[in-house]
Amino acid sequence: MTRLKFLPFVLLVLFLSGLALADYDSEIRDLKQQKEKLNSEIQKLTRQIASTDSLLRADDARYKKLQARYSEDSERRRAEIDSLNVKIRGVAAQLQEERQKQAHAKNRNDNVAAKRKALRSAMLSICKQLERQVAMTVPWERDARLERVRSLARDIESGNAAEEESFSRIKAVIQQEIKFGDEVAIVNAPLTRKNGELINAQILRIGNQWMVYSDENGTVYGNLVRRASKGKITYEWNENLELWEREIIRYAIDMKLAKKPPQIIAMPVTLSVVGGER
Numbered sequence: 001m002t003r004l005k006f007l008p009f010v011l012l013v014l015f016l017s018g019l020a021l022a023d024y025d026s027e028i029r030d031l032k033q034q035k036e037k038l039n040s041e042i043q044k045l046t047r048q049i050a051s052t053d054s055l056l057r058a059d060d061a062r063y064k065k066l067q068a069r070y071s072e073d074s075e076r077r078r079a080e081i082d083s084l085n086v087k088i089r090g091v092a093a094q095l096q097e098e099r100q101k102q103a104h105a106k107n108r109n110d111n112v113a114a115k116r117k118a119l120r121s122a123m124l125s126i127c128k129q130l131e132r133q134v135a136m137t138v139p140w141e142r143d144a145r146l147e148r149v150r151s152l153a154r155d156i157e158s159g160n161a162a163e164e165e166s167f168s169r170i171k172a173v174i175q176q177e178i179k180f181g182d183e184v185a186i187v188n189a190p191l192t193r194k195n196g197e198l199i200n201a202q203i204l205r206i207g208n209q210w211m212v213y214s215d216e217n218g219t220v221y222g223n224l225v226r227r228a229s230k231g232k233i234t235y236e237w238n239e240n241l242e243l244w245e246r247e248i249i250r251y252a253i254d255m256k257l258a259k260k261p262p263q264i265i266a267m268p269v270t271l272s273v274v275g276g277e278r
Contacts, residue, residue, distance in 0.1 A: 116163050120156055123166050127153035130173065136233040137180075137208045138224060145180070149173055181207045186256045193220070194237055204253050210267055212249045213237070221246045 131149045134142065152169050155161035161169065184206050191201040191213055199220065201213040211224040222237040223245070241249070248267055254260040 119163050120159075120166065123163070123170055124153060124156045126170060127156060130170075130177070134177065138205065138211050138226075139235055140180075140185075140205050140211065145177070148176075181209075183207065184256060186253065188216075193222070194239060202253050202257075204249070204256055206252075206267075212252065214249060214253055218250060221249050223249065 127149055131146060131153065134145050134149055137145075152161070152166065152173060155169075156166045184204075186202060186204045188200065188202055190198055191203065192198050199215045201215050201220075203211070203213045205211045212222065214221050220239065221241055222239040223241065224235050225238045227234050227236065248265060251260055251265060252267065255262055
């Protein structure tokens with residue numbers, strides 16, 4: 001009787017135990033599923049971590065490679081910059097040397113230009129002085145002689161004649177004037193006397209010291225007299241001559257024409273560049 005009373009209770013316990021076991025099994029299955037899911041996620045995360053590690057290692061290798069390349073490039077560029085700096089310093093030194101050479105050349109050119117300018121000024125002064133002296137000499141081709149000197153002065157002043165050419169021309173003009181002062185010349189040419197009469201005359205010039213004439217008939221004689229008044233030089237024929245002066249003029253003309261033998265005679269010289277009657 002007692003056993004029968006406990007039977008429902010035992011059955012209830014068993015039923016409840018079965019239910020509990022069933023819940024445990026279900027929970028265990030859920031836990032296993034969660035475990036598998038977690039294992040799957042862990043594996044997935046492990047793969048991701050491995051992939052990430054691989055990427056990190058690749059990035060690290062790439063970084064190291066880039067770092068090494070950067071270092072190499074930096075060293076190479078630093079070496080190139082040092083080489084360029086050396087070249088720049090060399091070019092700067094050459095440029096400075098060239099500038100100094102140009103400055104020296106410019107100074108030399110300026111000095112040469114200044115000397116040439118001073119030389120032109122000196123030669124122009126010589127021409128002006130020579131022109132004044134030619135203007136004061138005897139009127140024998142004087143216009144042509146003056147024009148030769150004035151033409152040279154114009155060319156020097158305008159720069160048309162170089163310094164070397166100007167010097168050569170001055171030398172030639174001076175030599176011609178020296179020759180003019182040394183030579184003895186005679187010409188047959190028309191001459192206007194003091195009274196205005198035009199005659200055919202033989203005009204004799206001995207340098208720039210003596211200039212006389214005789215008409216073609218040997219009846220009229222004259223010698224050129226240089227006069228200076230108030231800084232102005234003039235020339236005029238003196239026809240009031242003594243007999244001995246006429247004889248000297250006639251003999252000098254005949255001797256130049258080879259009509260008389262050469263001999264020493266005393267001539268009344270009245271002309272010179274710095275002398276003459278006043």
